[in-house]
Every structure is written in C-alpha cells, then in structure tokens.
Amino acid sequence: MTDHMPDDLSAAGRDLRAYTDELRPKHSVVRNVSGEWVLLRHADVVAAAMDHQRFSSRVSRHLQVPNGFDGEEHARYREVIARHLSHEALEPFVPVFESVATQLIARLPRGVVLDAVGEIGAVFAVRVQCAWLGWPAALEPQLLAWMEENHAATRSGDLAWMVNVAEQFDKIIFAAILPCRARHGNAPDDVTTRLCREVVDGRSLTELELVSILRNWTGGDLGSLALCVGVLVAHLAEQPGLVERLRTASDSEVEAVIDEILRLDDPFVSNRRITTCPVHIAGQDIPSGARVKLNWTSANRDEAVFGNNRFDPERNAAANLVYGIGKHACPGRLLATWELRIALRALLTSVHTIALAPDHKPEREVAPVGGYRRMPVILV
Numbered sequence: 001m002t003d004h005m006p007d008d009l010s011a012a013g014r015d016l017r018a019y020t021d022e023l024r025p026k027h028s029v030v031r032n033v034s035g036e037w038v039l040l041r042h043a044d045v046v047a048a049a050m051d052h053q054r055f056s057s058r059v060s061r062h063l064q065v066p067n068g069f070d071g072e073e074h075a076r077y078r079e080v081i082a083r084h085l086s087h088e089a090l091e092p093f094v095p096v097f098e099s100v101a102t103q104l105i106a107r108l109p110r111g112v113v114l115d116a117v118g119e120i121g122a123v124f125a126v127r128v129q130c131a132w133l134g135w136p137a138a139l140e141p142q143l144l145a146w147m148e149e150n151h152a153a154t155r156s157g158d159l160a161w162m163v164n165v166a167e168q169f170d171k172i173i174f175a176a177i178l179p180c181r182a183r184h185g186n187a188p189d190d191v192t193t194r195l196c197r198e199v200v201d202g203r204s205l206t207e208l209e210l211v212s213i214l215r216n217w218t219g220g221d222l223g224s225l226a227l228c229v230g231v232l233v234a235h236l237a238e239q240p241g242l243v244e245r246l247r248t249a250s251d252s253e254v255e256a257v258i259d260e261i262l263r264l265d266d267p268f269v270s271n272r273r274i275t276t277c278p279v280h281i282a283g284q285d286i287p288s289g290a291r292v293k294l295n296w297t298s299a300n301r302d303e304a305v306f307g308n309n310r311f312d313p314e315r316n317a318a319a320n321l322v323y324g325i326g327k328h329a330c331p332g333r334l335l336a337t338w339e340l341r342i343a344l345r346a347l348l349t350s351v352h353t354i355a356l357a358p359d360h361k362p363e364r365e366v367a368p369v370g371g372y373r374r375m376p377v378i379l380v
C-alpha cells in the first residue's frame with residue numbers, strides 16, 4: 001500500500017517497535033509531526049540508503065563528521081575514521097575491554113533488583129569508551145549524567161534543550177581534547193591523541209572537526225550501547241535456554257546471536273536523509289528537499305523479508321540492517337560488536353541465572369528512542 005498519513009511517530013509516547021509493527025502492513029511510508037517521510041519497509045529503506053545521489057546525508061546545519069557529508073568529501077573523512085576502527089587498531093584493546101567488563105559484573109550485587117540499562121549498559125558503555133579513547137575515569141559521572149539528560153531531551157522533542165545538551169557535551173570533549181593537543185610532544189599515546197594528529201587534505205583536523213568526530217563516537221554511541229545491553233539482557237532473562245546455548249558458543253556464534261536479537265528489537269531507530277530531486281519511493285512521489293527517515297527498527301522486522309520474525313541468526317544475517325547499509329554503514333560495527341560480546345560473556349561467566357524481576361515491569365523507551373528505558377533483572 002502506498003498511503004501516507006499525518007501521524008505522531010516522532011513524539012508518539014509509544015513503544016516504537018510495537019507502533020511500527022502496526023503501521024507497516026498498511027503503510028510503507030508515513031509522515032510524522034515534523035513533516036518527515038518515514039520509510040518503514042526493508043526494500044525502501046535499503047533503496048534510499050544505497051541511493052547516495054538522490055538521498056543526501058547533508059541533513060543538518062551543524063558540522064557532522066563524517067555522517068553529514070556526501071560523495072568525495074565523505075570518503076576523505078571516513079578514511080581517517082576507519083583507521084581507528086579497524087581490526088588491527090582495535091585488537092590491542094580486547095584485554096582492556098575484558099577487564100572493564102569483568103570488574104563491572106563482579107561488583108554488581110546478586111539477588112537484588114538491578115536495572116540492566118542504567119546499572120549495567122550505561123556504566124559499561126561509559127567505562128569501555130573512556131578506556132578506548134584514553135579518557136580519565138573521573139569523567140564517568142559527568143558522562144552518565146549527560147547520557148540521561150540527552151535521552152530526556154530527545155524524548156521531549158524540545159529543540160532548544162537538545163541544542164543545549166549537545167553544547168554541554170562539546171564542553172566535556174573540549175576539556176578532554178585540549179590537554180592532548182597542548183601537550184603534543186609528550187602526550188600519551190592514546191586514541192584521542194592519535195586522532196588529534198590526523199591529517200586530511202594535507203592539514204590537521206580543526207578543533208571543530210575533532211569535536212564532531214568525538215561527539216559521534218561517544219555522544220551517540222554511549223546511549224546506543226547502553227540500550228543494546230538492555231535489549232540483550234532482556235532477551236537472556238526471557239530465554240534461559242539461550243543462556244545455556246551461549247555459555248558454550250564460539251565468539252562468532254555469540255556475535256551472530258547478538259546481531260539477531262538486535263535485529264528483532266533494534267534500539268538504534270533511524271537516520272535522516274534529504275532528497276536532492278523529486279523521487280518516487282514506497283509508491284509515493286516525494287518532492288525535492290524533503291526530509292526522509294530510514295527507520296531501521298521497522299525495516300528489521302519487515303515480514304516481507306523476515307517472515308514471521310522467528311529467531312534465526314543464520315537465516316536472517318544477510319538482510320540485517322542494525323548497522324545500516326551503503327557508504328554510511330556503521331564504521332564502528334566491529335567495536336560495538338566486540339564490546340557487546342565481551343560484556344555478554346563476562347555476564348554469562350559470572351552469573352548462574354539472569355531472571356526478570358517479579359513485580360517490576362520492564363519499561364519500554366518511547367519514540368523516537370528505542371529499546372528499554374528500564375529493564376529490571378535479578379542476577380544470581
């Protein structure tokens with residue numbers, strides 16, 4: 001069906017997964033309260049993500065490196081970023097991530113109700129990213145408070161609040177970067193310092209570019225990682241059989257299971273594009289300059305591709321869109337996958353059971369954020 005309709009998808013106050021499950025069979029594209037065209041089906045989301053000419057990523061007036069660039073310009077910045085996220089660059093950090101995960105899980109209290117998003121996911125995300133970037137552990141409380149406010153601002157849809165929260169983050173990042181740059185000669189050999197020394201088009205990256213890259217690596221991804229942990233723990237608590245299967249699984253099997261759980265409940269909801277000419281997509285004529293949203297969460301549950309959405313890591317891997325597709329597909333996929341696998345393994349090694357907390361209902365996040373806001377579990 002080719003309908004579009006005015007709806008309140010962006011500020012629905014509803015679990016976005018359930019809502020798009022309802023909409024998708026009848027509507028392939030819907031308009032949200034901001035007038036954006038939200039693509040709901042797998043084929044349309046893939047078509048738009050792969051059509052870099054007609055669906056531009058220049059969606060913001062703010063500098064966004066590399067995600068706000070197109071074409072050659074995007075490729076130049078992307079190359080710099082990819083160097084820090086390659087297998088070789090990340091491998092030395094595996095023991096560091098393992099140590100962060102093991103210590104965090106060992107210190108969690110047993111037999112009491114814990115929130116898997118706030119007390120496991122968010123803390124793990126902040127610690128592991130600080131360890132990777134070479135940032136002081138003292139930043140942890142500041143970053144945790146920032147994550148909470150960032151989610152609240154996103155949920156509220158209040159633009160002024162969102163801008164203010166982004167500025168607060170930039171201040172934190174400036175404080176982390178400036179010492180690295182000032183020290184040059186004797187700066188520590190950490191990822192942030194190495195990034196500060198990168199060259200693009202024969203010149204150093206500007207401070208604004210550095211802040212934008214680091215905002216992308218932390219600001220967005222801390223929240224996503226925390227939400228991913230919440231979704232994974234929820235699945236394990238609901239399926240004790242899966243816990244047993246994962247205890248003896250290889251790393252690649254664990255990673256395939258993680259990808260499939262996140263496909264079914266993708267907390268990284270959507271990305272934006274802007275049309276560069278009139279387009280016909282999802283049976284709809286969309287004008288030039290229209291704002292379009294690729295809804296990964298909905299596309300990842302499209303019955304036309306995933307049938308009845310049965311849990312099947314092997315069958316569904318090829319069409320999985322959790323990390324996007326096309327030239328903007330997530331360059332941090334390996335980092336995120338390793339971090340999540342390491343967190344899950346540490347949990348499985350250290351606990352006998354992960355149980356849903358009786359009398360404490362899980363709370364879903366509401367549009368435009370995905371996953372759970374609170375996931376109460378008891379570790380034994």
Ligand code: HEM
Pocket residue numbers: 049065066067068078081216217218221224225228268271272296321322323324325327328329330331332333335336
């Ligand atoms: C936690 C799980 C994560 C998920 C589910 C995720 C998902 C995605 C998706 C779907 C995109 C595509 C955006 C688009 O097409 O417009 C993307 C882009 C991106 N991601 Fe991730 N991501 C995650 C973690 C990370 C991490 C840990 C990093 C780096 C530290 C990272 C860095 C980026 C960057 C830089 C882009 C923009 C790429 C470009 O425009 O070329 N992501 N991510």
